[in-house]
Amino acid sequence: MSCFTTKFADELIANAAYIGTPGKGILAADESTGTIGKRLASINVENVESNRRALRELLFTTPGALPCLSGVILFEETLYQKSSNGTPFVDMLKSAGVLPGIKVDKGTVELAGTNGETTTQGLDGLGDRCKKYYEAGARFAKWRAVLKIGENEPSELAIHENAYGLARYAVICQENGLVPIVEPEILVDGSHDIHKCAAVTERVLAACYKALSDHHVLLEGTLLKPNMVTPGSESAKVAPEVIAEHTVRALQRTVPAAVPAIVFLSGGQSEEEATRNLNAMNQLKTKKPWSLSFSFGRALQQSTLKTWGGKEENVKKAQEAFLVRCKANSEATLGAYKGDAKLGEGAAESLHVKDYKY
């Protein structure tokens, strides 16, 4: 094997496969303190620990939601928080069959000499941090690399730096029992067409898998979190079937069958768009040796947040809105979404923010 041997191998493989269970997906609830602040600001809620905790409790205690989820990505603060009755969140999730995950990157920094391209930080002491997170109950991790499309972008430097950063992060996670989600996000910003996005996505993913091979990563114990292949944000939209075709083809050309599951990011798509696109992919009749599921943040929480508005009396209604999105996406992983999800306030609203920074 060109992959390294680890005592965690069987566990990594089992956990990665479990996360890809058809009918389930990931809730990305790992917004950093700064980012959640922006969300809370949009509904006039103060960015204090109790509110951040209340939001996550709202999500995790939604009746019927957890069966739609195989994992939840948490921010470090949340990993150590408890529900109002004193149950640690990680225990609550685990006993409901939901694996806790942890965001481990430390954000992006600019690559000097490029046109605003970035690389991701977080490798220093990563091994030790992973050990602690494993002890706290985490079983997978996530690291977001970011690339953009432009005249001369992504540059070979940006592709290489981000691919090799992801690979180094991935093997360190595996050494410490965490399934690494590999996330090379190509931003949707721009006026390019879907063919351009497809070409860039294929190039980036090919570089990622070469890097993962070089770093001896055990692919069976990883997950991929890519962007869907779509036209740029300033270009005309296309049908979900078109997005599905280009996305799945790009993945067929680059992602080895050993990877058990692909969990898409939603980028700036609205809740409804993201669900429809995922559904179309799962309906496509073509070779798909990995399961196709979701790892949505905004596209699972947008209407829930609006409905909550930070008010105790809105919790039940907000939870209902959250369940609607969870069920819709669960169905989408089976290609069974009928598009009839009761649209909560803002479900069809684009969540695109130009030059979005986490």
Next chain:
Amino acid sequence: MSAFVGKYADELIKTAKYIATPGKGILAADESTGTIGKRFASINVENVESNRQALRELLFTSPGAFPCLSGVILFEETLYQKTSDGKPFVDLLMENGVIPGIKVDKGVVDLAGTNGETTTQGLDSLGARCQEYYKAGARFAKWRAVLKIGATEPSELSIQENAKGLARYAIICQENGLVPIVEPEVLTDGSHDIKKCAAVTETVLAAVYKALNDHHVLLEGTLLKPNMVTPGSDSPKVAAEVIAEYTVTALRRTVPPAVPGIVFLSGGQSEEEATLNLNAMNKLDVLKPWTLTFSFGRALQQSTLKAWAGKTENVAKAQATFLIRCKGNSDATLGKYTGGASGDSAASESLYEKGYKY
């Protein structure tokens, strides 16, 4: 798409898919004049054009053999030869649903500063040559890159040179209507164990697919011809099921699902070994997004050659022997081979030659 989609794209995809039809495989009859000379010497036959023509006619007119074959790789001389009643070989093959292919590499040369590692020649005027071959009826090509396992081999230089040579050859073929068979053979020579072979095979294949992506090769219009993953020639043999497991795992970790078929080389394996191993792979209960079939030279012709011994009166007997191997391998692509296809001792004879040079 990052893939080059030229005027031949649809045809390439169709041809590659056809060659990968379950139940069929490739006869590698592309021995150069020098190499076929060695075969003839072993059966005391003179190495003259008429004998070379007679052998190929024997093979191509074997009753019942055609349905087992989707393609035959030819040497340039053979591409322009005819049967004894004047029909061009390529017409005979095409009329019977067998696609003619052509060996286009010009052999290996040593890489200076390495320990006997090589790179493959043949890129000069390759485009023009491909055009001529296409006109003559060829629809796929083959180029053999060779790597070896040693204390410090394969070196990074050797892997890069061979991967890039294969990629450049592949795109030139596609520009000119020929499906490229990508063959990165890792020689079996050595005392290493199966794990070492697996590690090297995975590293080499990862480099090959990165190079193909860099060169914009359309994967749906290619085939892969790899070695099976086995212990070294100086190491104890293992069961077919073990070879199957390591081989399929290596391929699942490196070969994108877009590749329609994998056509194994037989290396120094005996006819029977090669068939049993291929069969075990097709029986393996694991997801395989490409078909697994054969592209055998020695492992299809060995006992046939011996039965023929250059004598006209032996042709029918030799053809019957050839049919047995064809059927055996056809069954193996479906996981239906029950073993012992031929009572012939030649079928179990190892075809291994140390430091084998084509």
